[in-house]
Amino acid sequence: DAGVTQSPTHLIKTRGQQVTLRCSPKSGHDTVSWYQQALGQGPQFIFQYYEEEERQRGNFPDRFSGHQFPNYSSELNVNALLLGDSALYLCASSLLQNTEAFFGQGTRLTVV
C-alpha cells in the first residue's frame, strides 16, 4: 500500500517565478492538506481540500492556491515566489471522518 507521495523532492526557483507541487494521497484517503515547514519550526497549515473544494485555509496569502482532482490527488501552486517561501512543503492525507493525518516525504523548495 503506497503511502502519501509528493513530487518533486527538491526544487530551485528564482524570485518572482511560479511553482507547482504535486501530491498523491494514501490509498483510501479523500482529504488532502498542505503544510509549510521552515527550518527548525513545526509545520504551518496552508489549506485543506475535500471533494475538490478548499475547505479550510490558514494564514497564507492568495499567492498560495491549490486544486484537488477527482482521483483525490492535489496540487499546490505558489505565484510570485519570495525568498521567504523557501521551506519544506508537506502534503498530508486523511479521511475526513478520521483524524489521523499521514504525511508525504515533502518537497524542499529553495527560492534564490
Added chain:
Amino acid sequence: EDQVTQSPEALRLQEGESSSLNCSYTVSGLRGLFWYRQDPGKGPEFLFTLYSAGEEKEKERLKATLTKKESFLHITAPKPEDSATYLCAVRVDTGRRALTFGSGTRLQVQP
C-alpha cells in the same frame, strides 16, 4: 488562539537513559493530540493519537500520556535510532481539521 508549546527544544541522552518530552497546549475543545516523529529532511511519521485525559498509548520504547493541559512522550531505554525530532500537534473542536503543531523537540541519543 490555539497554542502548543514543546519542551525542551533539544535533548541529548545516553543510550539506555530514559526521559520524557513535554507538550503543553492551550486550546478550546481538544479533538485529539497527535505525536509525530520526523527525521531530517523527511515528512513527519505518525506515532500516536490521544483523545481524552488519562489515555495512554505505547509503541516499542515510546509511551504517550495525556492530561487536560499537557501530554508527555516517555522514552524508555532509548537507542541511537530513536534520534529524531518529535512533534506534537492538536486538532480542536471548531469543525476545522487542520493540525496546530509545536516547534518540536530534537532528540539525540548517543551510543
